[in-house]
Amino acid sequence: MPLLEISVTPVGTDSTSFSSDVTNAVRKIKEKGLKYQLTPTATVVEGDIDQLWEVARDMHQEAISSEVQRVITNISIDHRTDKQMDMNHQVDTVRQSLE
Template sequence: MVIVEFVIVPLGEKSLSRYVAEVVKLLEKKGVKYQLTPMATIIEVSTVREAFEIIEEAHELMFKLGAERVSTTVRLDDRRDKAVHMEDKVKSVLEKVRGG
């Protein structure tokens, strides 16, 4: 399982919510598990290739929506020893916070 955090910014725009909304629609259309945060979007996919294909499509979507310049940042967590999901990582931290 690959957990991916990405940020796509159409440069020069004051408000990004309409762009983010279109990326969320794309993820939902593709059936991708995602988590929207205030500063990034996190997805969970099977392979790095799948992650980059989705991010490339989202990146190109910004140009289709009228952006003239786009900056994209990607961070991957590719774990091969066992399947770990987004919520597992959060649960592990919260258990330690609560003394578990």
């Protein structure tokens, strides 16, 4: 299943904090029932490719609608077609290699 790593950064706000923006973005993921993993600097979402594009758009639009002057959205998609993968498998593979 494809993985989307996304970070949405509002620019031009009155505060350097944007945890409420992250909370609103994660709500968009939860509304769609997608599996996700929050990290300190981005969020990884698992789903089919159409779901991932849709949630990325929704997260970006959510940030724009909060009346910020600028939003920077960075996305990375890992879409493997030769075999099945998911977030847990990716992490487990690295953890096993470290043992």
